Amino acid sequence: MAYKDLRDYLRVLEENGKLRRVKRQVDPSWEVSCMARWIYQGFPEDRRFGLLFENVKGTSMSVGTALVGASRDVYALALGTPPEKIHDTWLRVLSQPLAPKTVASGPVHEVVIPKEKVDLSYLPVPTWTPEKDKRPCITACCITRDRDSGVQNIGTYRCQVQSKNQITFNTNPGRQGYQNYESYAVHGEPAPVAVAIGCEPAVHLATSAALPKGMDELHVAGALKGEPIEVVRGKTVDILVPAHAEIVVEGLLHPTGRMVEDGFGEFLGYMGTSADRIWFEVTAITHRRDPIYYGYISQCPPSESTMIQGQANECMAHWQLVTHFGEQTVTDVALTQTHGGMLGHAVVQMTPMYPGHAKRVGRLLAEITHFKIITVVDTGIDIRYQQHLDWVHNSLVNPATDVTIIDDCFTFFMDPSRDERGMGGKLILDATHKIGHSYTDLSLPPKHLMWKAYESWQDADLPAFNIPQRVERSLDWHAKRLECSDNGRFAGLGTTVRRLKY
Ligand SMILES: Cc1cc2nc3c(=O)[nH]c(=O)nc-3n(C[C@H](O)[C@H](O)[C@H](O)COP(=O)(O)O)c2cc1C
Known part of the structure; x- marks a missing residue:
């Protein structure tokens, strides 16, 4: 419009x-x-x-x-x-x-x-x-x-x-x-x-x-x-x-x-x-x-400037990963509403195609942005839903192997945590399902039964709700994962999931 x-x-x-x-x-x-x-x-x-x-x-x-x-x-x-x-x-x-x-x-x-x-x-x-x-x-x-x-x-x-x-x-x-x-x-x-x-x-x-x-x-x-x-x-x-x-x-x-x-x-x-x-x-x-005078409200987050800078920064980061670095399996990037939409916690949604791929993308993003903490997740996760993020942080991140700390980064001059030389650090969390690991199925009923129960719910005159996209995303993703060997990457889950247009 x-x-x-x-x-x-x-x-x-x-x-x-x-x-x-x-x-x-x-x-x-x-x-x-x-x-x-x-x-x-x-x-x-x-x-x-x-x-x-x-x-x-x-x-x-x-x-x-x-x-x-x-x-x-x-x-x-x-x-x-x-x-x-x-x-x-x-x-x-x-x-x-x-x-x-x-x-x-x-x-x-x-x-x-x-x-x-x-x-x-x-x-x-x-x-x-x-x-x-x-x-x-x-x-x-x-x-x-x-x-x-x-x-x-x-x-x-x-x-x-x-x-x-x-x-x-x-x-x-x-x-x-x-x-x-x-x-x-x-x-x-x-x-x-x-x-x-x-x-x-x-x-x-x-x-x-x-x-x-x-x-x-x-x-x-x-x-x-x-x-x-x-x-x-x-x-x-x-x-x-x-x-x-x-x-x-x-x-x-x-x-x-x-x-x-x-x-x-x-x-x-x-x-x-x-x-x-x-x-x-x-x-x-x-x-x-x-005339109408328009002034942005900025200062302490959350604020208007955090929102508009954050939205622009997450879209720019997404664009750069896909177009400049050829990371075609990155499907979304979200930034938390803290620290001016700049030093925040970014979550990247992608399909890792080889061992170490998620970490690589996390490190790339750490280099090209001011984002301070970066979590990389699979495409089955709704990256703007805090409960999903807590779930993968707590279940899929092994602090001994899936955390990368980058020290001695020249950081944004307003970062309160930087040292006297102006250097700070970054944290990358690989919260994807790892290639080579075996994971069991999702403990939710299958999609066809959940969808049938949605009809029963409506028949039962219970309060109305719309099925959140994340439920469908999660159910579809896990169903596809189980169809493929090795969590699906080498058997084509990346492309299959992308064809689902998440
Ligand atoms: C409300 C608001 C206030 C901003 N204030 C400043 C500022 O005072 N100085 C600055 O350098 N960037 C500020 N920024 C960030 C820049 O506008 C933003 O990064 C912009 O893209 C910089 O454009 P440039 O790279 O073309 O200079 C502000 C952003 C917003 C949304």
């Missing part, structure tokens, strides 16, 4: 019961974030929803949060796909990006505030960790451009408001936004930047994925949306911005200057410390009439 803009998407979110409007007046300096925090702290994932604050103190703008990342169901709605198709969608669009379409004008330019009139207090930027964050931060889709190739990049970066027209830009040298800044800075030139707030959901989802350098997020967003993203040239910077964005802040990154960014509530769950950052001067703010 191609949502034209954020407003079009909000309508669908509301129709699906996943958006709540707040009519009472709220204070953006604490109340917006603290109320939004309860979505994650007070509700189980399947009952979470996005929030739209319609009466925000000091502004006529509405403020939305958790709009694309309240839960996996909401993320799927933003993608316009059922939750079980999230990976299929990402794997398809990464191979078939769609270029944006440049248009002459767009709603984002309905109102233009020129440089001399810019005052950032005009925007209702919430303070996300009240009494701990010293300054509010705009976290949105930050668009930069490589000076020489002209290729644009969009990353979701934190922009801390330092004065009425100055903003620090939280990127480090590993980030493409920073590399684009450097492509100008080495020539002593200011780099153009545009921060798009409140775009069609595909743009938000594409820009929170760590795509390979040279892959323009707008092309991926177009493929996610199902039609080209309409873009319009900025009013004061040579950057193409989403034409249907609610608000865009344009500016020029100072080629040499640094400014202190105050510590901010970080996505891994702890407060960050102050640091010197590159910064930009705002050259214009443009917006639609009656």
Whole structure:
């Protein structure tokens, strides 16, 4: 489904019961974030929803949060796909990006505030960790451009408001936004930047994925949306911005200057410390009439940023294993909702085809991602169902032989467990049925009797339920395994199971 803009998407979110409007007046300096925090702290994932604050103190703008990342169901709605198709969608669009379409004008330019009139207090930027964050931060889709190739990049970066027209830009040298800044800075030139707030959901989802350098997020967003993203040239910077964005802040990154960014509530769950950052001067703010300010709620997990980064990271990891490393029997990857969707526990679902295959895939993933603990399971396991995972951890992992510890990994700088050199470790658990071992049958009745009993259940006027996919998966997988010798790998279980389309 191609949502034209954020407003079009909000309508669908509301129709699906996943958006709540707040009519009472709220204070953006604490109340917006603290109320939004309860979505994650007070509700189980399947009952979470996005929030739209319609009466925000000091502004006529509405403020939305958790709009694309309240839960996996909401993320799927933003993608316009059922939750079980999230990976299929990402794997398809990464191979078939769609270029944006440049248009002459767009709603984002309905109102233009020129440089001399810019005052950032005009925007209702919430303070996300009240009494701990010293300054509010705009976290949105930050668009930069490589000076020489002209290729644009969009990353979701934190922009801390330092004065009425100055903003620090939280990127480090590993980030493409920073590399684009450097492509100008080495020539002593200011780099153009545009921060798009409140775009069609595909743009938000594409820009929170760590795509390979040279892959323009707008092309991926177009493929996610199902039609080209309409873009319009900025009013004061040579950057193409989403034409249907609610608000865009344009500016020029100072080629040499640094400014202190105050510590901010970080996505891994702890407060960050102050640091010197590159910064930009705002050259214009443009917006639609009656704009909606959209701010992601991040900080302590679970949060919106954990959800959207986690979903993108697990899909990217899946894509890389299959397309870059030829691991065709990997069927799914799931990441737990901790540590910003980055340092979490990843579970890989696959069919090992030879002894040691599961460990190999676990080690590969440990090398190419920040994931800290990696469990590899067979395709008979529902990797998003904690009880199934506990079952295989406790039954199929022999700590003496199936655990690999990788030490001396250069780890993410915010990992609280890393040592003074910046090194950390990783843990890999092989929770697959091992080739060469013999295992007995599953102690559930066979599928045909369970399915017959489902009919009896319905006849008996008992409470209704849908058969969970994991039950069918588990029954089918074990039945197939017993049909083949040696747990099926060499006799073709891998391909058979894949043909079952799990
Ligand atoms: C809500 C949210 C906030 C983020 N904040 C930052 C940030 O301040 N700095 C940063 O480098 N990455 C941040 N990220 C992660 C990046 O946006 C993400 O990894 C992105 O893909 C980086 O793109 P790049 O590799 O093109 O620079 C954030 C992600 C989300 C979802």
